[in-house]
Amino acid sequence: MTNIVVIGAGYAGLTTATRLAKRTAAKVTLVNAAPDFVERVRLHQLSAGEQLRPTPLAESVRGKGIDLVIGRVRAIDPAGKQIDVDGRTIGYDTLVYALGSVADDHGVPGVAENAVPVGGLADAVKLLKLLPAKGTVTIVGAGLTAIETATELAETHPGLHIRMVAGHAPGSRLSDNARTHLGRVFRRLGIEVRAGARVAKVLADSVVLTDGDELPTDLTVWATGFGVPRLAAEAGIRTDHSGRIVVDETQRSVSHPDIYAVGDSALVRVNGEELRMACATGIPMGTYAVKAIAARLGGHEPRPFTYRYYTQCISLGRKDGLIQVVDAMDRPQRTVVTGRLAALVKEGIVRGARWYANR
Ligand SMILES: Cc1cc2nc3c(=O)[nH]c(=O)nc-3n(C[C@H](O)[C@H](O)[C@H](O)COP(=O)(O)OP(=O)(O)OC[C@H]3O[C@@H](n4cnc5c(N)ncnc54)[C@H](O)[C@@H]3O)c2cc1C
Incomplete structure (x- = not known):
């Protein structure tokens, strides 16, 4: 049985792990430093004093056939195809790197x-x-x-x-x-x-x-x-100057074909342009990576990843917001939605992202 290890259970990693478990016969292990799924897109609400409802990852993966390991990945050994999680060694056939980003x-x-x-x-x-x-x-x-x-x-x-x-x-x-x-x-x-x-x-x-x-x-x-964790660069996996894994058009590392990268810690280009760090890009990357991995497990070559932008959604407090319509390449257009309606749309998107990653 193929052994797939997903490291990082944010929007991109959790999306990947839950769907890998559904769509492939592989053994799926999900490793995350903290026991809860963190809704990063709401952290400004928390810092202003709003209480956020935590989602234990154990609940997110319950009944889905995923092995959950709570621990920090300390090192990756691509030659030995194994990772070190707080001193414990976990081997993999395929690794999905989804460690997200941190303040820079x-x-x-x-x-x-x-x-x-x-x-x-x-x-x-x-x-x-x-x-x-x-x-x-x-x-x-x-x-x-x-x-x-x-x-x-x-x-x-x-x-x-x-x-x-x-x-x-x-x-x-x-x-x-x-x-x-x-x-x-x-x-x-x-x-x-x-x-x-x-x-x-x-x-x-x-x-x-x-x-x-x-x-x-x-x-x-x-x-x-944001900057990204240095683990991939330290392991000799090809990254850009900041430490994001350079992937091909199938989300696969250009230096290590058994490693995929999704979310903020992946450097993805579509039509020559880098995708911005966002859960709006990370979730589709995760969904796509599952298709690519499943295709290869079935002996097929996946179609390349495609992506287009639609909007930028910005909360302006709880009562106001700004939905900026953009073209496929993220360039702003004249149309904007503002005020309470925009706040409601943004809230819906945030809830939808959490629901989608956890389902
Ligand atoms: C205040 C704020 C507001 C934002 N608003 C928006 C928004 O409106 N729209 C939008 O699209 N984006 C927004 N973002 C950005 C968005 O949150 C990120 O782009 C998104 O979370 C990236 O998803 P990810 O899955 O790549 O990484 P993350 O969500 O960061 O998840 C990474 C996971 O990896 C885990 N991890 C990291 N290192 C290790 C390790 N060594 N071992 C084990 N686990 C590890 C972390 O604990 C985490 O669970 C916002 C960010 C912030 C901070």
Whole structure:
């Protein structure tokens, strides 16, 4: 019996494991560092104080014929076709690498000591714990995760002064209509934006910019994007500079054909463009990888992975949102949906992603 091991039970890994168990006769083992499925797309809600319902992975896999191992993968030995999980060796015929991503400090001094990153569950719990009752919270970054974090904090904690600091304006890759709505929401929530700024270092009570300006702050939140675990690179699997596994058009490692990669830790190109890190891309990668693995187990060559974008869905607190319609290559179009309707659509998508990965 073929032995398939999936490492990482986020959106992409769990989608892969549950469907591999349904669609193939292989023995499927799922390894994850933590016992619960973490809805990362809701972590800004948790950091603002909302209680999230945990989903134990044991429940997600119950009755599905998946062996669940809770433990941290410490190393991969591609030559020996085995992984080390907290000192225990687990062998594989096929490995699916789905370790996701973590906050990236981009090497800026003082971030590790003086800022709270936005990335994983522990970060969100820490942010909630350190959130001051009043004063200024400086969010560094202006991408979608930074926008979601800023608006969530501002809406839930109206007594706080939220300031966003970044090189570009929030939503600079969105359409004019979307940016107009963002501007309205930021004014309503009293969010200050300091664009065109680069952070040189973070101190305990200020953020120092490269132009010498020093912005006093009671808490700094680092939300400038994600990096990925280094395990694949350390194992000699071909990765890009950041550590994402380089895959072919069937999600298979270009250096190790018995390893597939899905989700944030896979470097996937469609029509020459890299897919962005998102559960919106990770879940389809997982669904596709199952088809590719099943096809090869059946002695067939799978059709290449295809993907097209439809929307970017951004929450702006619990009562507002922004659905940006995009073309197949993720370029924003004029159409946007805003307000409560957009918030409802976004909530539906988030629930749908959790349901799909767990089913
Ligand atoms: C606040 C926030 C808001 C976001 N909003 C959106 C959004 O609106 N839309 C969207 O598409 N994306 C959003 N994202 C990004 C999205 O969450 C990620 O792109 C998505 O979770 C990636 O899925 P994944 O399965 O690749 O990885 P993850 O969901 O990160 O899962 C990886 C899993 O691997 C496990 N793991 C890691 N290392 C090890 C190890 N060594 N051993 C064992 N297990 C390990 C982790 O515990 C985790 O369970 C948001 C992210 C954040 C933080």
